[in-house]
Amino acid sequence: MSNLSDLLPYLSQGFCSTCKELLESRLRNLHQNNNGKFDCIALDDGYKSDSSTDSSRFSKPDNRAISHVQATSSTPASVRSNGYSVGHPVLTQSTESRINKEFGNKLSVNGGNGRVVPDEKNVTSSEEQIRMSKVGRKKDFVCVETIKGRPVNVLQGLELHTRVFDDKEQKQIVDFVYDMQRMGQSRNLRERTYSEPRKWMRGKGRVTMQFGCCYNYAVDKKGNPPGIMRDEEVDPIPALFKSMIRRMVRWSILPPSCIPNSCIVNIYDEGDCIPPHIDHHDFLRPFCTVSFLTESSIVFGSNLRTIAPGEFSGAASIPLPVGSVLVLKGNGADVAKHCVPAVAAKRISITFRKMDDSKRPFQFSLDPELQGILPLGSSPMNKLPVPQVSNLQNLQRHSVPSQHDSETVRKASSKSIQFEEVDFPPLGASSTASRPKSKN
């Protein structure tokens, strides 16, 4: 049967790329179901479950790549699906096809007009189900704190899904984030999309890029309150991030009732942090954060102490492996604050959130590509045993704090609230003033 691979071009002659892939996938299944009988068909399945990584393998944003991004923009400017043009295509059609192929969300280009639409006929591919079955799901976090005299599990509602994005996908996403960063630095993104901290010191802020809406963490210099700034425009969610959203809904990480329509990319250089906060209620629950490049811990607690610039302590610390998705809801989102202390090495996170309908920007319109996404249907493959997360030894489980601990925590907490209000960098205003050159 070894000549089956030679027959592939003949068998698939005249097929579109989707049908070609389908045929390849069927041959691969035949191969698997026949215990290697067709072992000469060398088809790269592109799926790896190991999430270990080395950030040095990722390309650095340099000017050559900026011109690459600009060069690709010679294709017709894409009108984004939320109704307005970004002036330059965030992704070219060919890049989109590559991305969609990589992510296994079989998408097809609709009539050559550059729009990409989900092809729901292909969504039940066994490959995607196998891939989904490798996701680790931990939903039983416990950390009891005494709040108003009552024991409360402040981690209730948190979920950690691991091995959601593999090394290859991480590289693609990280490279894309760097492309976007370069575009922000060269002012090729909307002004409020890209933001760098004005002043740099250990523990101060991080680079952010906001898509879908412009969000203000703290009262800004114009006196705008925290929350979604309804009269500001940012760039729409790029296609690659939309395919991440589709995966998270299809793989039952996020519910179809809460499909994100905004996201924020956090680029942490070594020593950068995000101070203690509760995500604003202009965003619905659940929301989620995806981690890349370096495993870091996120600290939770009803009171988070500031020990030093960028150093915080709290009741529980959860390591976030690269390629993982942390889902926040319940007490984990609304009773406990969270923060990421100064990171040991470069880290990128992407937080996806659905806006409260009544808080959406005035210019916002629904993206058809993010409507009606459903979890993968119930098939026997979905019933494969779910692997448990093994890499959580560092999770600190604390019992009810002693009287002394509560005192210390209470004192520290007023400090951390002060830190939060004064030092949370306002977002949505680019500044490259005094930050040392980034070490990407």
Ligand SMILES: O=C(O)CCC(=O)C(=O)O
């Ligand atoms: O970087 C992270 O993992 C957390 C990000 C976060 O808390 C946020 O964007 O609100």
Ligand SMILES: [Fe+2]
């Ligand atoms: Fe947050």
